Amino acid sequence: MKILVCISKAPDTTSKIAFSEENTKFDENGVQFIVNPYDEWYALVRALEIKEAGGGQVTIITVGGASDDAIIRKALAIGADEAVRIDAEAKDAYFTAIQISSYAKENHYDLILTGKETINYNGSQVGGMIAAELDVPFVSLASKLEVNGSTLTVEREIVGGLQVVELNAPAVISCAKGMAEQRIPNMRGIMAARTKPLNVVDAIEIENLTEFVSYSLPNAKSAVKMIDPENMDELVELLHNEAKVI
Amino acid sequence: MILVYINSTNGISKSSFEAITYGKKLGDVIALTNGGALSEDLASLGQYGASKVLVDRAIDGGDQQQITKMISSVVENNGVKTIVFSHDLFGKSVAPMLSVRLRAGLVSGAISLPDADGCIDVNVFSGKALGKVRVNSEVKIISLLPNSIQPEENGGSCPVEEISVDTGSVSIKVLSTKKPEGEIPLPEAELVVSAGRGLKGPENWGMVEDLAVSLGAATACSRPVADIGWRPHHEHVGQTGVAIRPNLYIAIGISGAIQHLAGVNGSKVIVVINTDSEAPFFKAADYGIIGDAFEVVPRLNEAVNKFKTS
Numbered sequence: 001m002k003i004l005v006c007i008s009k010a011p012d013t014t015s016k017i018a019f020s021e022e023n024t025k026f027d028e029n030g031v032q033f034i035v036n037p038y039d040e041w042y043a044l045v046r047a048l049e050i051k052e053a054g055g056g057q058v059t060i061i062t063v064g065g066a067s068d069d070a071i072i073r074k075a076l077a078i079g080a081d082e083a084v085r086i087d088a089e090a091k092d093a094y095f096t097a098i099q100i101s102s103y104a105k106e107n108h109y110d111l112i113l114t115g116k117e118t119i120n121y122n123g124s125q126v127g128g129m130i131a132a133e134l135d136v137p138f139v140s141l142a143s144k145l146e147v148n149g150s151t152l153t154v155e156r157e158i159v160g161g162l163q164v165v166e167l168n169a170p171a172v173i174s175c176a177k178g179m180a181e182q183r184i185p186n187m188r189g190i191m192a193a194r195t196k197p198l199n200v201v202d203a204i205e206i207e208n209l210t211e212f213v214s215y216s217l218p219n220a221k222s223a224v225k226m227i228d229p230e231n232m233d234e235l236v237e238l239l240h241n242e243a244k245v246i
Numbered sequence: 247m248i249l250v251y252i253n254s255t256n257g258i259s260k261s262s263f264e265a266i267t268y269g270k271k272l273g274d275v276i277a278l279t280n281g282g283a284l285s286e287d288l289a290s291l292g293q294y295g296a297s298k299v300l301v302d303r304a305i306d307g308g309d310q311q312q313i314t315k316m317i318s319s320v321v322e323n324n325g326v327k328t329i330v331f332s333h334d335l336f337g338k339s340v341a342p343m344l345s346v347r348l349r350a351g352l353v354s355g356a357i358s359l360p361d362a363d364g365c366i367d368v369n370v371f372s373g374k375a376l377g378k379v380r381v382n383s384e385v386k387i388i389s390l391l392p393n394s395i396q397p398e399e400n401g402g403s404c405p406v407e408e409i410s411v412d413t414g415s416v417s418i419k420v421l422s423t424k425k426p427e428g429e430i431p432l433p434e435a436e437l438v439v440s441a442g443r444g445l446k447g448p449e450n451w452g453m454v455e456d457l458a459v460s461l462g463a464a465t466a467c468s469r470p471v472a473d474i475g476w477r478p479h480h481e482h483v484g485q486t487g488v489a490i491r492p493n494l495y496i497a498i499g500i501s502g503a504i505q506h507l508a509g510v511n512g513s514k515v516i517v518v519i520n521t522d523s524e525a526p527f528f529k530a531a532d533y534g535i536i537g538d539a540f541e542v543v544p545r546l547n548e549a550v551n552k553f554k555t556s
């Protein structure tokens with residue numbers, strides 16, 4: 001099975017969030033970037049497991065600048081066969097998705113996996129957009145994926161529960177917790193990653209459907225009110241009369 | 247014309263009323279849904295401002311491609327300029343597909359109405375910052391984060407019209423559906439009681455569940471607790487779990503690591519119960535109790551019960 005895994009860079013989860021250029025740009029100063037956890041832990045590892053069980057090829061793709069090569073090498077070290085970087089700043093989810101679909105149209109994949117969402121923009125958009133552009137089915141928030149020939153059996157989260165569905169490849173699936181276990185790259189993988197192919201592809205021209213015009217940090221919380229652990233009646237009274245939440 | 251898509255598979259939820267209320271503030275609202283919801287329930291959407299409800303009963307909702315085609319046909323036939331979804335698991339899967347099909351910009355996880363320049367606030371960086379998004383296309387899609395607006399009742403019931411849209415063949419076959427019985431789905435819960443590794447073991451969750459029942463709250467947990475199997479995975483909140491923004495979040499024996507906070511810092515009011523006065527969670531809390539959960543939680547439960555019966 002030929003699998004394309006979409007990976008995105010994301011600031012390390014402990015990064016300090018700040019903005020520059022009059023609050024219009026994320027300030028990358030001192031920020032450590034990682035592979036977006038959903039893409040790495042779930043989408044990529046499940047793709048590798050499917051390949052290990054049934055053969056095939058795993059290609060990772062990212063839309064981003066040359067500074068993304070570090071996270072691409074990390075994903076190669078975990079075990080992907082080759083990488084593609086579409087050389088453009090990922091302006092919005094639509095831009096990203098159309099770039100990836102245009103590459104996928106030419107190279108024909110049986111399965112395209114994305115993460116559930118990126119932890120920086122949290123849009124949960126790119127996967128569904130790729131599916132719509134390719135006119136193939138989309139299964140979101142998959143927690144299990146089994147492949148049998150070209151039949152895909154997927155467990156997904158739906159509002160208020162879980163659902164098992166069946167469909168035929170090609171398809172796009174967004175991956176959430178449960179799909180696979182995190183893999184730590186070993187020394188051999190890291191060495192091998194250095195020589196695996198990383199193809200840099202020019203971006204195509206696409207209009208911007210949306211844009212972030214500015215960012216802000218939430219207002220600081222007022223100081224916490226401490227309550228005597230012996231006096232839970234006081235807490236209940238405050239939650240009712242002051243906070244008005246019960 | 248504003249189209250609000252309602253997911254009515256499990257009945258009509260509060261987030262649907264929120265989406266209609268939101269849509270009503272932007273213009274005239276038609277609601278659209280699929281599946282088997284009772285017509286009288288659908289008619290009640292009029293109370294929140296829908297002028298009519300369209301329902302396609304032949305579509306069961308398992309196939310997002312089919313739903314996308316149905317919505318785009320209604321959009322095109324009614325001159326719809328804005329489509330509103332609730333940003334739940336359903337909206338998250340359909341809105342992006344519709345965005346591409348209609349070439350309409352999508353604001354994903356909106357938490358505000360458009361401002362004077364038409365920009366809408368969304369949470370970014372897992373709730374650590376806000377971003378303002380502008381949509382450049384003529385047709386716009388807004389996916390509204392649950393609990394971002396209070397539903398407002400102002401009208402009576404509205405007409406319900408059955409429609410039938412040809413959406414081609416179904417490509418996703420549903421084999422089975424599991425619904426947790428009687429539980430409040432976490433992303434929709436207004437009150438949440440959550441506990442972490444401070445509780446020492448799964449056998450100690452009884453008091454957490456008792457408190458949740460007394461309050462009418464859903465239960466949640468920190469990631470390590472779900473990872474070691476003390477609690478089911480769907481309860482895991484945080485950056486890599488579910489992100490929630492209830493009115494009240496009670497955190498018991500949870501240290502308040504940044505990845506945990508990322509999933510809960512949108513909560514309106516946070517109560518933290520922890521033995522360690524230095525626990526980082528106190529910095530994000532509105533009310534703090536330094537104390538042993540094994541004493542404080544039963545006492546709080548008693549106080550809640552006393553309040554409820556008075």
Ligand SMILES: Cc1cc2nc3c(=O)[nH]c(=O)nc-3n(C[C@H](O)[C@H](O)[C@H](O)COP(=O)(O)OP(=O)(O)OC[C@H]3O[C@@H](n4cnc5c(N)ncnc54)[C@H](O)[C@@H]3O)c2cc1C
Nearest residue numbers: 442443444468469484485486499500501503505506521539
């Ligand atoms: C990439 C990444 C993603 C992550 N994503 C998430 C996520 O989505 N969600 C998440 O929760 N975590 C996540 N984590 C883990 C996170 O960093 C913390 O390790 C985790 O949240 C800690 O869980 P905890 O607070 O239950 O346990 P601990 O940190 O062990 O805290 C236990 C707390 O209980 C208190 N305590 C002990 N005994 C008592 C008592 N008797 N009464 C009251 N209090 C008591 C202690 O003082 C302590 O503060 C992630 C980590 C990484 C690296």
Ligand SMILES: Nc1ncnc2c1ncn2[C@@H]1O[C@H](COP(=O)(O)O)[C@@H](O)[C@H]1O
Nearest residue numbers: 006008063114115117118123124125126
């Ligand atoms: N710049 C990008 N390059 C490649 N894949 C991406 C990019 N941004 C997002 N994705 C993929 O799309 C998923 C959802 O992203 P989002 O819509 O931003 O929440 C991510 O988990 C990735 O798998």
